[in-house]
Amino acid sequence: MSELNDILDLLDLAIGRSEGVLDERAWDRAGSLRSRLRVRDHYLEDALTVAFAGGTGTGKSSLVNAIVGAEVVSAGVLRPTTQAAVAVVPANLGGSIAALLDAVGVGETSDESGPEGRVLVDLPDYDSIERAHREIASAVVPNVDVVIWVADPEKYADPTVREQFLEPMLAYEDQFLFALNKVDLISEDVEPVVDHFRSILTTIGYASPSVVATAARNGQSGEADVEDLAHALAESMDTKRAALAKAALDIRMLSNEAWAFCHRKAVEWQSDSDALAASTFVSLGVAGYEMHARATDSATDRGRGT
């Protein structure tokens, strides 16, 4: 049994003790996190889930294709292109991974297979006129282990995606990798643009964002250049560690929120059951904190891509 399993047992306990204490929606959220992490635990050694998110036309699908080295998801010119979350699954996992995809919220799977140990999820855009796309993407992003946020030289500074996505997702900053795609469109030095993008992220609150420059598709000139990103994905990221870190983060966020709620209620009503639920969530939070520390500790090999 993995260390995640131990924590999930504790989560079970917390959920049991907080029934009727947490409001219904928060309690349901805790329940669905438990289901998802149970599934995640089952595939812990198999694959990382990596979502490609970003604005319309930034080249998410093209980037997925370039990483795989084949046309695995359709990358079109008509916007917005990708309308549902599509997973590219490693050949060795095939159909056996259906439960994980289900837990993450991805309904479609590409016929082609992707790199070993990585489930790549191509998401719809975040900023197009199709609001449903944002909802699909927003539903998937919190469930995956790693998010590759794809920006391009035209829209890397858009306030829209900043407000709609980058700011709300700040809590998951460790899960993020930023790709400034289409750098082949920049006729001058790429580095100042990358620096500017990084400084915008820092301003939002991303402590040390990993930004890689990519050129997934190039229209007329040159070849695809996704080496840095592929490297960050394939070699610098330990599957289990990264998955555990994300799970730990989910747990910590849940317990922080639930503990505060139960604690307020306990003080207000002088209720022992509320107090018990609160202390259970505190224990859960501590366990999550420790697991996160272990997963990220000495994780010098975690990809920074720079």
Add this chain to the structure above:
Amino acid sequence: MTTAEALALEFSLVPRVLLDADEINVLDDGLHALAAIAEATRRQPTVAIVGPSGSGKSWLVNELAGSDVSPTGVLRPTTVAPVRVDVSQRSLVVELVDTPAWEHSPAIVKAEVASGNAVVLVVTPSRYADASVADLLAHIDADIPIMVVMNRVAEPTESGLIEDAGRVLRQRIVAVREDGSVSDVWARVSDVVDPQDGGRHAVLAAAAAGSGRFVAGTVTSRSTGLGRLEVALEAAEIPTLSGPLSVLDDWRQTAVAIVAAVAGLRDGVDHEIGYASEAGLGERFRLSLPEWDADSFGRKLDEWKLDTDAAFIASARIRWRPGATGDLVRRVAWKSAVNPAVTLPPRIRRVMGDRLSDVVMKRFDALLALVEDAVSDRHASWKDAISDAARYTPGSLLGAAEAYEASDTDV
């Protein structure tokens, strides 16, 4: 000076005397077309260039302006405050306003859109379906004309792209290639800022240029007729009086008769030169000449009469009581000065003595000089008019019309 101003100037220099009424109408049509375009120009519409970040608004403005008026760059946002520039093509002048990206400065963009006459929305193949673009479109009043330019369209254009963007944005799309020409954009801007008639400006401009070409051609073909007039002018002798001027009972009647005689001589000049060419051209020249100021000539005759009286009195050898000599002289002496053949009463001859014939001849010569001046003046008018017309070279009009036409294709 713009090519339109140059053409208008050339039109004003054309000797209208060389043209018949229909041709003058053509010339005036050209001038009116230029004036209408100039009037439309004075209204100088404002076109706001708007769009999402990085779509190439500043690039488009610079291309339309033909110079780098708004800095472009790869760091976003590039343009943070509106940049205004007057862009003229032919004589259509439009103020373009390069605005900051909609997502970054919506308030500035809204203000520029509201105060402008038209909007150019710049999108790209990667971001035409952005919610922010739809949002921007929703903020543009329905009565403000919108042109959508899709920038950075690849060559060849991906199939269905333009149609899809048209469907998504519900607008007609003008595609612009990277490093491509923006003349399509300019054509749409011209159409849109002149809402009375999309092609009105083009029609007027074509009319002005066509008028210039036509008039230049006509003037050239008139050179034959003008040549004949020049020859006639060279050959023409200034007519003189065929006989003595008639002396009537009193000075007033006589003066009227002299004026009529001079008018006849001047008509003779017109006849000799004017009818040498085809009737139409000579007649137009004649009509174009300054009208003879017969009243002024009449006053000169009266002065001559007074001078003549004075000359007689001054030369009189015998003086009677004061005034008597003068009265006599003033009454009849002028008659011999008008026509030396007239015999004066014996009393006058006695008073004047041997000085009479001298005074008569001097005053007679002075009168002939007056008449000659009036006739040669007519000849001089012809000479001026013909040499003015001959000096005009229709080539400069043709050149101006061609330059004006050519300016259409420059941005």
